Amino acid sequence: MKRRRLLGATAAGLAATAWPAFLREAFGDGAACDETGKPAAAAGALVQVSAAFRRARQAKRALLVFVIPADDGAKWERGHAFGELLNFGADRDLAPLAGVEVVCATMADLKKLVPSAGDGEPLLVVVRTDKVPVAATQLDVALPSYEGMRLMTGNREELLKRDDAIAAKRIGALGALLRKGLGAGADNLEARAASVRARLVKAPPSGAHWAIASGCGTEVEGVDETGLMACGMGHVPSKSRRFLYFFAVEGRGAPPR
Structure with a gap:
């Protein structure tokens, strides 16, 4: 065999x-x-992780897991951070993703497939599919937070500048983490980044949906009549508005791959 x-x-x-x-x-x-x-x-989420693992192995790639936290509040925060990276990351930030299969999953589901994934809820886990037993490496970094932005004084232009400065730091931290964990090759950066945008920005990574937050509700892309209105949520930084939505969605849209 x-x-x-x-x-x-x-x-x-x-x-x-x-x-x-x-x-x-x-x-x-x-x-x-x-x-x-x-x-x-098997549960749908676990099936998605298994399918992503199989695709990675067949393509002789590593599997990169965007870890979905168990806490609902943390789901929002992390989904916005990943959205900033994928939608606004520079070529050198996104290029490392060209060589891996990407899936979004909880640590609980990942560890059913890869017991060596470790404890806690890191931002990312790299699974080397060519190893037996499978080798997993956690990648984590503390990201700057927008917490307290609503309380800041100043005109709209100043607030937007503060938003963009924080977003740039968050994207930079995630990009550096990817280069550290996946390699920082400088060849064909533009082409590699373009392939990532075509694969993960036009459509979401497996295990998530793309969604838009307006400060007065959330619209999940590809899903009709989600009814996720919540006026009063307040200010949403411009680079955080399109984000990875990690919750179950009822509707007629296509499920994640």
């Missing part, structure tokens, strides 16, 4: 049979089955 040749030894092939069902499926053994021979049932 090709899988056993990849593992390089019969013992490794036998060890693979003890992997979690989703990992066996991701490594090409086909759909995981229960004792009756029927496909094992």
Whole structure:
């Protein structure tokens, strides 16, 4: 079997049979089955992670996980930060993403597939799909916050400048983190960044939706009549308005890949 040749030894092939069902499926053994021979049932989010892992392995790429926090408030904050990076990152910030498969997932779901993903809720986890056992590396950095912006005094122009300054720091921190974890190759930056924008900006990464926040509601792209109105949310920094939406969505739009 090709899988056993990849593992390089019969013992490794036998060890693979003890992997979690989703990992066996991701490594090409086909759909995981229960004792009756029927496909094992799985939650949608875990299926997405498994599918992304399989795509990464087949393309001989690493899997990069945008970690979805468990706390709802943290979901909003992190979704806005990732949105800033993808929508406004410079070529050198986005180019490292050209060589990886990207998925958005909680640590709970990721660890069902990759137990070595570690503890906590880092911003990112890199999973090396060519390793047995699978190797995972956490990438994390403290991001500047917009907290308190509503209380700042000054005219609108000054507030926008403050917003943009904070956004630039957040994007720069995430870009540096990607270069550190994925490599900072300087070749073909423009072309690589363009491929990332085509793949992850026009459509969302697997496991998330793109959404628009206006300060008086949220509109999820590709989903009709989401009803996510919440006037009074207040000021939304301009570079944060299009963001990754990490919540379940009811509607007729297509689900994440």
